[in-house]
Amino acid sequence: MLELERVSVTFNAETANEVRALRDISLSVPDGQFITVIGSNGAGKSTLFNVISGAVEVDRGHIHLDGQDITYQPEHRRSHDIGRVFQDPRLGTCPGLTIRENLSLAAIHGRQAGLRRDVKQAQEAWFIEQLEQQHLGLEQRLDADVALLSGGQRQAITLVMATLIKPKLLLLDEHTAALDPNAAEQVIALTQAQAQAHDLTVIMITHSMQQACLLGDRVIMMNDGQIVFDFSGEERKNLTPADLIARFHSLDSGAELADRQLLG
Amino acid sequence: MTATTAASETSSEGRFSATRAFLVRGIVLAIVIAGFMSLGNVNIGAIGQGLGYALAGVCVFLTFRVLGFVDLTVDGAFPIGGAVCAVLIVSGVRAEIAILAAFAAGAGTGLATALIDIIFKIEGLLASIIVITAAYTVNLHIMGGRSNIPLLGEETLISRHSKEFRTWLVEQFGDQMRRQSTNLLEIAIFGAIVIIVLILLYLFMRTEIGLAIRASGKNPQMVRATGLNHNVMIAIGLMLANGLAGVAGSMVVQQFGFADVSLGFGLIVRGLAAVIIGEVLMRPRSVGQLLVAATVGMLVFDISRAWIFSALDLPTTDIQFVSALVVLAALGAPRLYDRWKTYRQRHSGGAQ
Numbered sequence: 001m002l003e004l005e006r007v008s009v010t011f012n013a014e015t016a017n018e019v020r021a022l023r024d025i026s027l028s029v030p031d032g033q034f035i036t037v038i039g040s041n042g043a044g045k046s047t048l049f050n051v052i053s054g055a056v057e058v059d060r061g062h063i064h065l066d067g068q069d070i071t072y073q074p075e076h077r078r079s080h081d082i083g084r085v086f087q088d089p090r091l092g093t094c095p096g097l098t099i100r101e102n103l104s105l106a107a108i109h110g111r112q113a114g115l116r117r118d119v120k121q122a123q124e125a126w127f128i129e130q131l132e133q134q135h136l137g138l139e140q141r142l143d144a145d146v147a148l149l150s151g152g153q154r155q156a157i158t159l160v161m162a163t164l165i166k167p168k169l170l171l172l173d174e175h176t177a178a179l180d181p182n183a184a185e186q187v188i189a190l191t192q193a194q195a196q197a198h199d200l201t202v203i204m205i206t207h208s209m210q211q212a213c214l215l216g217d218r219v220i221m222m223n224d225g226q227i228v229f230d231f232s233g234e235e236r237k238n239l240t241p242a243d244l245i246a247r248f249h250s251l252d253s254g255a256e257l258a259d260r261q262l263l264g
Numbered sequence: 265m266t267a268t269t270a271a272s273e274t275s276s277e278g279r280f281s282a283t284r285a286f287l288v289r290g291i292v293l294a295i296v297i298a299g300f301m302s303l304g305n306v307n308i309g310a311i312g313q314g315l316g317y318a319l320a321g322v323c324v325f326l327t328f329r330v331l332g333f334v335d336l337t338v339d340g341a342f343p344i345g346g347a348v349c350a351v352l353i354v355s356g357v358r359a360e361i362a363i364l365a366a367f368a369a370g371a372g373t374g375l376a377t378a379l380i381d382i383i384f385k386i387e388g389l390l391a392s393i394i395v396i397t398a399a400y401t402v403n404l405h406i407m408g409g410r411s412n413i414p415l416l417g418e419e420t421l422i423s424r425h426s427k428e429f430r431t432w433l434v435e436q437f438g439d440q441m442r443r444q445s446t447n448l449l450e451i452a453i454f455g456a457i458v459i460i461v462l463i464l465l466y467l468f469m470r471t472e473i474g475l476a477i478r479a480s481g482k483n484p485q486m487v488r489a490t491g492l493n494h495n496v497m498i499a500i501g502l503m504l505a506n507g508l509a510g511v512a513g514s515m516v517v518q519q520f521g522f523a524d525v526s527l528g529f530g531l532i533v534r535g536l537a538a539v540i541i542g543e544v545l546m547r548p549r550s551v552g553q554l555l556v557a558a559t560v561g562m563l564v565f566d567i568s569r570a571w572i573f574s575a576l577d578l579p580t581t582d583i584q585f586v587s588a589l590v591v592l593a594a595l596g597a598p599r600l601y602d603r604w605k606t607y608r609q610r611h612s613g614g615a616q
Contacts (some may be wrong), residue, residue, distance in 0.1 A: 053489075079491035086485075094479040101475055109491050113472040161490065202577050 002029040002052070002201065004167055007061030009047055009225075021047040022159065023225040025061070029169075034195055034202045034216030038209065043222040045205045049171050052203075054078040060227055080109065082163030085155060085175040092158025095147035099138060099157060102146055103127045106161035130160050133197075134190055154181025156190055163194050170195070172204040176211075190216070209241035219244070223251050286553050289546055293560065297567060304571045310451030312527065313539075314566035316519045317534065318458050319512035321562035322465070322555060324535025326505035331498060332481035336392040337377045338509045338535055340399030341370035342528040345510025347406040350413040350523030359421045362513045369406075370510020371503040373399055396528075403525050411525040420518035421453055422446065450519055457515065458559060461508065466552045468504075477501040478551070492499035493570075530584060537591040538562035544598055565590060 009022040021044050028217055029035060039045050050056035052063060061072045067207035070078055086092055093102050107123055124142070131139035132211040134156055138149075146154060155175055162170060172191065176184035192215065195202050206212050212219050219236055221244070229247055301308070320342055334605055352362040375547035380391035406412050406506035415423075430445040441448075468474045480487045487494040509531075517523045542561025542597040548554040571588050572578070578586065 031576055057387075074493075076493045079489050084489045091483065092489070094483040095389070096482050097475070097479060101477075104472070104494075105475055105479055105490050108472055108476070112477045113492055115468075115471045115473060115498075117470060142586050159356045 001031055001066055002203075003027070003064040004052070005064070007051060007063065007064040007264050008059050009051060009056060010059055013059075020225050022051065022058075025225070026226060027220075027227065029201060029203065030203050031220055032199055034200075035204065035218045035220055036216045037203060037205045037220045037222060038207070039210045039222035040248075042224075044225040047225075048222070049084075049173050049203070049205065052109060052152045052169070053082055053084055076096040083167035084101060085158045085162055085170075085172045087174040088177055089151035089154040089158070092161065093146045093149075093154050096111050096145065098143050098144040098145055099131075100124070100127065100148075102157060103130075103161060103164065106164045109165040130164065131157075133193070134160070136186075137206075139149040148179065150183065152179050152187055154185045155179065155183075159190055159194060161186065163198055163200065166198050167201070168201065170202045172201050174205050174207060175215075177207055209244045212244060213239050213241055221247060282549055284554075286546065286556075290556070290560070293545055295563075297564065298408060300571070303313065305569045305574055307447070307574075308444060308451065309447045310567045310570035311515075311563060312447050312454060312519065313570075314563035315451060315454035315458055316516040317512055317531075317566065318538075318559045318562045319461060319508040319515070320531055321535050321538030321558045321565075322462070323505040323509040323512070324540075325530065325539045325554065326501060326508070328536065328539060330478055330481050331388075331501045331505070333388040334532070334536070335377065335388055335502065335505070336532050337373050337395050337399075337502065337506050339528040339531050340392075340396035341373040341506035341509035342513040342516075342531050343523070343525060344373060344399055344403050344405075344406065344500070345370045345513030346517035346523045346527050347403050347413070347513075347525070348510070349514030350415060350517050351406060351408070353415060353418050353518075354413060354419060359419065359424065359518065361509055363421075366510040366514035367507040368510070370513065371507035373510075374502035374504070374506030375499060377506075378495075378502045382495045382499065400525065407523065407525065413523045415518065415523070417523045420521075421515075422450055422518055425449065425453075443531055454515060454519075457511075461511070462555050462559065465504075465508075465555060469551045469555075473497070473500065497535035530587060533591050534562075534565065534587060537565050537594045540598070541594045542567055544594070561594075565594070 001153045004025055004027040007022055007025045008020070011017075011019040011021055025044075025048065027124075035046070036043050054070070054073060054077075058071060061071070061123060064067060065078075071079075084092075093150055094105070097105075104123060104127075107126075109228055127142065131142075136153060136156055138153060138157065146157065149157070158175075175191075176187050179187060188211065191202075191204070194200065202216065204215065205213075217236060218230070218232040219239060220227055222233075228251065300306070301310075322337055323338050323341070324335075327333065327338070347412070348369040349359075349362040349366040353359060353363055357365075376398075377388065377392045379394045380386050380394060381388050384391075386394070404411065426446060426449055429449045430442060432442045433445050433448065469478065476487060476492050476494075476497045476534060480492075480494040480501065483496040484498075487497065512526065516527065538561035539558050540561065541564050542548070542557030542559070543554075545564065546553065546557040547558055548557040569583075569586055572586050573583075
């Protein structure tokens, strides 16, 4: 259970460039829920993620994860409980290291890194098992440098890394936006499979209205640092992309929809 | 997504042949260098000197290629390692212990750079400039206010066995070897030290911490996302790298027979040259190969500099200028070659 309690973030406070990225946001995410988040550029979606993951400090408010106050926990400590996949496929995995080595880094998760050998026999079987579930054939390429893989493959591996040790929360920040349509579709399928298999709590930012309506069981729309719509239950079931676009236009903030949001 | 990517480069057979190719390149290079040295009349002392400095090259490899920034701390860690070693040897401590102390002293300078980076958020290059400036004074204090400590008549790793080795060498190979005995002894002892350190380092690079250090230089965001503190990893990396520079300092001090406060001058440039020369000549691919390449690069650097000296019959006062030229050649040649390749492609109608 993730709870945000009146969280505010202001960048460049008291200067001409002041941006109130998050205004008094409260959000409660029950275990096992899959939320999609939409909103125009600058609505505060990414800041919301950065606040939850610890990359950005809050100015006011509190964040609780499973009853524990994590508001001032450093980013790497929170990562023990929170898995992340970024928009840029290059961020989630480390070039120069093989798939095997990347996965073994992810397997350290929540422990102190020690002087053990990086990959143990038992681990390797576990890695192969995880990769086989993706049906991408990556389990045969454990010794390949991650830099040689395509964006889709790297996102797929990042997804495995983020869920290797079941996280309490999985944050997906437009993780298919930089991929070609085929790869994006595959990664979305993998995301759904992982979420169901591990019964994960997921928050996913997306630019695609289609995706927002297809995936998950709750849709949040953000605008100007606030949550402006929150659809769940029956309301969510009947939601169509057209509804979302209509809601978008009803916002009087002058937020512009990008073409790809309308099309996608 | 998968169909287009054949797993050609990943099979264990592929890895084996890559290692073999690397070894073959190494052997060919060794033969070329040996021929070069005998034809150019280069003294084998250059090899001993290269081995003495080799770990400083490894230090620069670790910071420049693994941690991903130019860390000048090596310029301070090296003479401090040398100073600590010299002071301890003069006060009667065994050379082995003195070398370990030099490692600790070098690691201390690395830690200083890391702390400035972490606490003040001053980027590594700048942080290391601050550290080497301060290190100069620290160094003078370690040496008791003197700028030079001679090791004449003290027991160093080299002098400890030099008499017995010379006698043995002359008995075995005749009197003409007498002149080379110190050089050969240096090569044997330093060679052993460098090989042991490289093996330990290679094993370390394959542990979880080693892996995390490698990832911290390439993708700190990802390291944090996997729940590891990338600052700690960078700090460990800097301590290890500069500890090795300290060891190199202690080796060179024992080789020269004195410690000097200006011993680290221009070392970063020399280290960069070693890394680049090694990469150009050996084309390393794995971590182990990269470590070997940095060492070989340092050897090639010293040998080619010695050759330039003997070929042009230069006085020792010109040494830094020649060093700069060798570094320029090492850094510049690959770039010029690339430009020449694009130029040629453009002027051959764009076709390959």
